[in-house]
Amino acid sequence: MDAEGAANRLAELIRIPTVSSRVPGASDAAVFERYRERLTELYPRTHAVLEREVLGDGALLYRWRGSTDEPPLVLMAHYDVVPVEGQGWTRDPFSGLVEDGYVHGRGAIDDKGSMVAILEAVEALVAAGVTPRRDVYLSFGNDEEVLGVGAQLAVATLTERGIRPWAVLDEGGAVVTGMFPGVPGRVAVVGLAEKGVLDVELVTSDAGGHASAPTRGGAPARLARAILRIEEHPFPARLHDVVLGMVDAVGRYADAPYRALFAHAGRLRPALAQVLSRAGREANALVRTTVAVTRLEGSPAANVLATRALAHLNIRIALGETVQTTVDRLRRVIGDPAVEVRVVSGSDPSPVSRADNDAFALLSAAARAAYPDAAVAPYLMVQASDARHFSQICDSVYRFMPFDLSRDELAALHAADERISVATLHRGAGFFRHLIAHL
Structure with a gap:
C-alpha cells in the first residue's frame, strides 16, 4: 500500500467540508454528495467490486461478498465532521495540508482517517484479487456527530435481510503511550462498551x-x-468489570511496583477506583458518571x-x-x-461485548501485526459512537481506531489543529488489511 498516496487521498477528502448540524436543513447536502462522488473516483476498484447503496440522506452501506455464507464483519466510520468556528486553528482546517509528515485538517482522525484506512485496505486487497472468507460490510455514516440516524438505518437494513454480524468495528480506543501509570510502552485499547x-x-x-x-x-x-x-x-467512583479487565491486561506490562498493585486489582476495587478518579480527566471518566x-x-x-x-x-x-x-x-x-x-x-450505556471469542482474538492479532510492541487491553469508551446501535444485532461490537496517537493528537479531536501522521495512517490501513485477509 502507498502511504503517500493514502495521505493525499485523505487530504482531498478533508478539503470537502462535510460539517453536520442538528438544525434541519443547515448541512449542505451538495457538499455531502460531492464527497460521496469523490469516493468513487478515489477508490475505483472498491466501487467496481463492492455493492453500494445510499441509505436515508447519505449513509453508505457497502457489501463485499465473501466465499462462504458465514456471518459478516462490519467495518464502520463516518464522514461528517464537527464545526471549526471559534477554534484557534494555526492552519486552514479544510486545507488538507500535508506537511512535515502529517495530514492536517478537520476529520483527519475523526473520522475520515478511519474511513480512508479502511478503503485503502479494501482497494489493495481487491487489486490483489482477494476475496474475503466471509462477507464484509462497510457502514459509513453521514450524521454521527449530531447523533443522527445513518447507523440506525444500516442496522434496520441488515435486520430486514436477516443478517446478524459476526463482529462490528467502529472508532473508539486507540494505540496510546503514557496513559497508564507505570506502563511505559504502547497499549492498544479496544472498547468493549460505551457509556x-x-x-x-x-x-x-x-x-x-x-x-x-x-x-x-x-x-x-x-x-x-x-x-x-x-x-x-x-x-460515586466504581470499578466496573470492563475497567478491571483493562487494569489487569495493562498491569502485566507495568513496572514492578505497579505490577504488584495491578495484580491485586480485583481485591482493591474501591481503593483503585478512587486512585483512578484522581489520576486525570480521562481516568476519572472511566470510573464514574460525569457531568459537564x-x-x-x-x-x-x-x-x-x-x-x-x-x-x-x-x-x-x-x-x-x-x-x-x-x-x-x-x-x-x-x-x-x-x-x-x-x-x-x-x-x-451499551451492552458489554465479548472478549473471549474468535472476533476479539482476530482484532487483537491485527493490532499486534500493526504494532508488534503494543499490549492489547479491553477498554470502556467514554464518548458516544454509532456502534451502540449495532449492539441490537451483534454481541461482538468493538470500538478501536488503529492509530498510534499522542496526548496532543488526542486533545485535538473536536478541537483546533486536528492531524494524523502519514505513518500512522499507513499502519492503520495495514491493520484493516490484516483483519480482512485473516477472516
Missing part, C-alpha cells in the same frame, strides 16, 4: 424586572446553587432581570447506571423543587 449519553436542562423561573432593583436569590442564583451542588457531589455544564442562558438584556435561567448538562452515564437512576440522583443532589430537571435526550 450512556444524557442531555439535561436545569430550568428555574422568576418574575423578572429592572436590573436596578434586583431580587436576592433570583433565578440565576438558584441555578448557580444547583450547579455548585452537582459539582460538590460527584457521582456546556451552556448557560439568562436574561436577553444587560439591564433586565432574568425571568428564566437555564443550564445545559451533558452527562456520560457509567456502566451499571441508567438514564432514570442518573436523573433521580441529580434531583436529590440539587434538592430544590424550584429547579426543574428536564431530559432533552438520553440513552443507557
Whole structure:
C-alpha cells in the first residue's frame, strides 16, 4: 500500500467540508454528495467490486461478498465532521495540508482517517484479487456527530435481510503511550462498551424586572446553587468489570511496583477506583458518571432581570447506571423543587461485548501485526459512537481506531489543529488489511 498516496487521498477528502448540524436543513447536502462522488473516483476498484447503496440522506452501506455464507464483519466510520468556528486553528482546517509528515485538517482522525484506512485496505486487497472468507460490510455514516440516524438505518437494513454480524468495528480506543501509570510502552485499547449519553436542562423561573432593583436569590442564583451542588457531589467512583479487565491486561506490562498493585486489582476495587478518579480527566471518566455544564442562558438584556435561567448538562452515564437512576440522583443532589430537571435526550450505556471469542482474538492479532510492541487491553469508551446501535444485532461490537496517537493528537479531536501522521495512517490501513485477509 502507498502511504503517500493514502495521505493525499485523505487530504482531498478533508478539503470537502462535510460539517453536520442538528438544525434541519443547515448541512449542505451538495457538499455531502460531492464527497460521496469523490469516493468513487478515489477508490475505483472498491466501487467496481463492492455493492453500494445510499441509505436515508447519505449513509453508505457497502457489501463485499465473501466465499462462504458465514456471518459478516462490519467495518464502520463516518464522514461528517464537527464545526471549526471559534477554534484557534494555526492552519486552514479544510486545507488538507500535508506537511512535515502529517495530514492536517478537520476529520483527519475523526473520522475520515478511519474511513480512508479502511478503503485503502479494501482497494489493495481487491487489486490483489482477494476475496474475503466471509462477507464484509462497510457502514459509513453521514450524521454521527449530531447523533443522527445513518447507523440506525444500516442496522434496520441488515435486520430486514436477516443478517446478524459476526463482529462490528467502529472508532473508539486507540494505540496510546503514557496513559497508564507505570506502563511505559504502547497499549492498544479496544472498547468493549460505551457509556450512556444524557442531555439535561436545569430550568428555574422568576418574575423578572429592572436590573436596578434586583431580587436576592433570583433565578440565576438558584441555578448557580444547583450547579455548585452537582459539582460538590460527584457521582460515586466504581470499578466496573470492563475497567478491571483493562487494569489487569495493562498491569502485566507495568513496572514492578505497579505490577504488584495491578495484580491485586480485583481485591482493591474501591481503593483503585478512587486512585483512578484522581489520576486525570480521562481516568476519572472511566470510573464514574460525569457531568459537564456546556451552556448557560439568562436574561436577553444587560439591564433586565432574568425571568428564566437555564443550564445545559451533558452527562456520560457509567456502566451499571441508567438514564432514570442518573436523573433521580441529580434531583436529590440539587434538592430544590424550584429547579426543574428536564431530559432533552438520553440513552443507557451499551451492552458489554465479548472478549473471549474468535472476533476479539482476530482484532487483537491485527493490532499486534500493526504494532508488534503494543499490549492489547479491553477498554470502556467514554464518548458516544454509532456502534451502540449495532449492539441490537451483534454481541461482538468493538470500538478501536488503529492509530498510534499522542496526548496532543488526542486533545485535538473536536478541537483546533486536528492531524494524523502519514505513518500512522499507513499502519492503520495495514491493520484493516490484516483483519480482512485473516477472516
